[in-house]
Amino acid sequence: MNKLPIILIYSRLAMGLAIIFLSIYQVSNYRYIAITFLSVGLLTDIFDGIIARRLNISTENLRRLDSTIDQIFFISFAIATYIQCPGFFKANSVQLIILLAFEGLAYVVCFLKFRKEIATHSIGAKFWTLLLFATLVQIILQCQSVILFSICFWVGLVTRLEIIAIISTLKKWTHDVPTFYHALKLRKGQEIERHKLFNG
Template sequence: MKAKIPAVLIFSRLIIGFIIISLSLLKIENDQTIIVTLLSIGLLTDIFDGIIARYLNISTQKLRRLDSTVDQIFFISVGVAAYILCPEFFEQNIYKIIILAAAEALIYLVSFLKFKKEVATHSIGAKIWTLLLFGTLVQVILQCQSIILFNLCFWIGLLTRAEIIAILLILKTWTNDVPSVFHSIQLRKGKTIKKNKMFNS
C-alpha cells in the first residue's frame, strides 16, 4: 500500500488541475482563494511524491517520467485558469509568455529527438524556477497583475530552460534527476554523481 503513495500523489495533481480549471469557469464566490489553496496543495504533492518515493526506494525511471509529464499538465491547467480569471495580464505579457512556452517546448523537442523520451532531469535550477512560477501564478490569480515577480520568473525560466537543454545535449544516454550541467559532464565522463537523497533519486 505504501508503494502506491507516490503514484497517488502524482495523479492527484491531474484531478486538482481539472478542479482548478472548473472553478475558474464557474466563477463561484472566493474562487481565487480556493484555486490558490488547491495550487498550494498541488505543489506540496509535487514535493512529497519524490521524497516519499526515494524514502521507499521505489523512485524508478517510469515514476520520474510520469512525474514530469503530470507536472506539465498541472501547471498548464493552472495557467489556463489564470488566463480565464485574468486575461488582461496575458494580453499585456503575451510575447514573454510565448517565448517562455517556446523555450519549454524546445526542451521536450530536444529530448525526444535525441533520446525518444520526455525530459525528466529535475535539475536544481528547474526546482527553483518552479517555486518562482508558483509565486507568480498566485500573484496573478489573486491580483491579476505581476511585474517584478513575473519578470524574475521569465528570465530565470529562460536560464533554467537553457541549462536543461545543455544537460540533454551533454548526456550520452537518457538519465533522470541530473542536478546541473556540472553533473551531466561528470556522467558523460562515466563518473558516478553524488545526489541529495532528499531532492534527487
C-alpha cells in the same frame, strides 16, 4: 504505503483539471480555492519524490510520470488564470510566447535525442517552480505581476537553456540530473552524488 507517491502525483492531475472547471464556472471564492489547490499541488510535487526515494521505488517510469503531470498541472493553472485574468496574459504575451517556445524546444530536443520526455528535475528547474508558484499566486490575487513576473521570466529562460544543455550533453537518457556540471560528469562515465531528499 508504496502507492502513496503515485496517489500524490495523480492528485495533481485531478486538481489541475478541477481548477479549469472551477474557473470556467466562476465559482464563489475561486481565488482562495485556486491558491489552496496550487499550494497543495506544490507540496505533493515536493513530497512524492522524497517518499518514493525513501521507499526505494523511485523508478524511471515514476519520474517520467511525475514530470508529465507537473507540466499538465501548471498548464492547467495557467489556463484557469487566463480565464480569470486575460488582461495580464495579453499585456505579457511576447514574454509568455518566448518562455513557452523555450519550454517546447527543450521537450523537442529531448524527444528527438532520446524518444522520451524530460525528467531531469534539475535544481534550477526546482527553483523556477517555486518562482512560478509565487508568480501565479500574485496573478490569481491581483491579476497583475510586474517585478515577480520579470524575475520568473528570466529565470525560466536560463533554466530552460540549462535543461537543453543537460540533454545535449548526456549520452543516454537519465532522470534526476541536478545541474549541467553533473551532466558533464555523467558523460565522462563518472558517478554523481545523489541525495535521498533531492535526486536519489
